[in-house]
Amino acid sequence: MSNAAVNADFLWQRGAWRADETGLGVAGTRFAAAQGVTERIGRFVLPGMPNLHSHAFQRAMAGLAERRGPGEDSFWTWRETMYAFAEAIDPDDLKAIATQLYVEMVKAGYTQVCEFHYLHHGPRGVRYADPAAMSLALMEAAREAGIGLTLLPVLYMSGGFDGRPLSERQQRFRHDVGSFVSLLERLAPLQDDMFTLGIALHSLRAVPEEAMRALLATGVAKGLPIHIHIAEQIGEVQDCVALRGARPVEWLLDHAEVDARWTLVHATHLTAQETDRVAKSGAVAGLCPTTEANLGDGLFPLAAFIDAGGTFGIGSDSHISVSPVEELRWLEYGQRLVSRHRNVAARMAEESVGTALWQRALDGGIRAAGSDIGHLAEGSRADLLVLDDRSPLLAARGEADVIDSFLFAGNTPLVRDVMVGGQWRVRDFAHAAEGAAARAYRAVVEKLAAA
Template identity: 90%
Template sequence: MSNTAISADFLWQGGAWRAGDDVALGIASGRFSPAAGDATRIGRFVLPGMPNLHSHAFQRAMAGLAERRGPGEDSFWTWRETMYAFAEAIDPDDLKAIATQLYVEMVKAGYTQVCEFHYLHHGPRGVPYADPAAMSLALVEAAREAGIGLTLLPVLYMTGGFDGRPLSERQRRFRHDVGSFVSLLERLAPMQDDMFTLGMALHSLRAVPEDAMRALLATGIAQGLPVHIHIAEQIGEVQDCLAVRHARPVEWLLDHADVDARWTLIHATHLTAQETDRIAKSGAVAGLCPTTEANLGDGLFPLAAFIDAGGTFGIGSDSHISVSPVEELRWLEYGQRLVTRHRNVAARLPEESVGTALWQRALVGGAQASGSDIARLAAGARADLLVLDDRSPLLAARDEADVMDSFLFAGNTPLVRDVMVGGQWRVRDFAHVAEASSANAYRRVVERLAAA
């Protein structure tokens, strides 16, 4: 769709519904523009697409396979061993098939951009592929086939703990030194376009020594790129950081790096009040993944205090035990209700709608973390949008005052009917143009992996 105009009864602009005769947008070359000429009405309620700020695509194929109790108390660390074993067998073709299926699911659910935190770089035992970028390119191809915007975040992963121990055999697939990592970034950078943004990630403080972090951040290629890092996800991580670096992970990072608005701190679950305030004031995004954090038993982020401090957050589906922005936002709120024993926690002002507050805050944080001009229905932004199903009984008798709360809190029936990404319809009447072919390819890969 190009050089055309669209309209709706209500467009979501600036955190609120806008209505009236002038509610229309043009679309030219994949971006929104001022409307010119007659506009085609596409629906009653039209929203910006949601960015997914944290994804490990290959983990979609193991969803549901780590739910059997082990011989002792299960935790993130026991789950991680299951994940490593699963990752061992995946090659570039497998990764492309898994990621394409996942990204199709994301688009159908209302995600229009994904930040792929990508550390599965090499072959088994760390043997490089003939093309060192093979696994990265598989993700780029998958995003193109699914029609989702991609922020690719190659991950620097060097050590197995804060004490600098070598990586285990299963972790060797993840390893780069700073030089080879910079070479990978330089290989990928020229490929960027409206649908592909390059960023970078430090896996975690335990996996990147201080001197390596400083060396990478000082390189030319690193300047201006979005920077993501796992941090303070687990109590064990906090304890290990205190023992070796004599500071908590977030405290140490804020003291030793110029953390600003181009940083995204993934999870940041275990924070002191001072750390919560410092992240908010830094301008960094808190990358929250409520369904994965619940599945792994991580803990709960201090949402109310963070919002009150002026903090910015977005959501991600991480391990993909759920692929739904509705469920991430719903359980972000429900977790807060359970721990505080109060309702409507994300709404910090009297009469504020929880659904409105959650969706708009996640749009802003997700766009910032993505490093792309997305997640807003305004001239100049990439033309991504969602059309809600106004025929659904769940939205019956709902007007602009309460449609967002019904969208997020009225059940599990999908309400995203149509999805546009980059000016192209990817989903019409709940069907994605590539869903049959992606499902068949995914099924073949998963069946082979299961039989291996």
């Protein structure tokens, strides 16, 4: 779609439904002044949701780590299954897996994905002829699926807080600061309306302090979004206290200039003081409720964080679910179970929990992605999703209730149409690339299973 205009009854703008009186113009990849309404697209139109945390290759192992081991299973036993699965994936495999995943994301209402990318090299760390081969595979997958991409190459250097060397399986992830900066310099010129570059520190246990400081001082890192896994597991917290004398989030806030460029992924295990400090720093809490539940991580202190003025977004992480609806639903339900109260994310009387969740996750996702997205307004990238007003689940739902019903009325898909970058990617629940993506994905997964 180019130099056209669309119209709906209601647009979600600045945290509220507003009657669409003039329509939205679309010029190239961006919204522009409407030049006459040419197409009515539906009753309720929302900005697309950013997915702020993704490990694309893990989509192909969803459901393969649900068999109990000989002892108590945890994140750490799951991680060994993941390492074994990742061992055989090459750039072509990664592209096929990611294309299938990204098609699923767009159909679900995600229009930007932050790819936390650490599968850099070949088995046992053997370098590809092009050091950016795996990164480029992800970029090609995003183009084929029609989703915006914030690529976050990951610096991963050590196997623990004690500085132990990486294991043989972890060698695929390894960079030193110099080679990592070279990768960023290779990718930076490729940025455009649909591709944004950021950086990721895998975790405090995987990045020594001096390496973190050296990377963040480089010119290429200036102004880029910064993401880090942190305080996901109790074991991680205990090791950090033992070897660095402080809890992970406490240590990071004391040793880095954490601000709105930062996304602290998971940040599950926080003290009250840490919760308040993260909120006041402007950093985004990157919450992944379905993966955190699947791994038995724990529950983020959502109510206290919101009350302190904190910003959060959502990600599908290991992709055992690919749905912003399910992430937001289980974010709220987890809080209800632990607090034994309802409507936790709505912090004011008469506030809708659905609208509070959607807008807060939208705000956090926009910040984490580092891209001009998430606004149905002139100049922003033209991303939107149209709810299916024909569905019985939205019958007799007005502006006050529609997002609550969208998130809490069941599992029937309600995202009917999706536009990303001014192009219709999904029409009437169908994505033009889904057939080819599914065939390529099936072939790769069957190959990996036989390996």
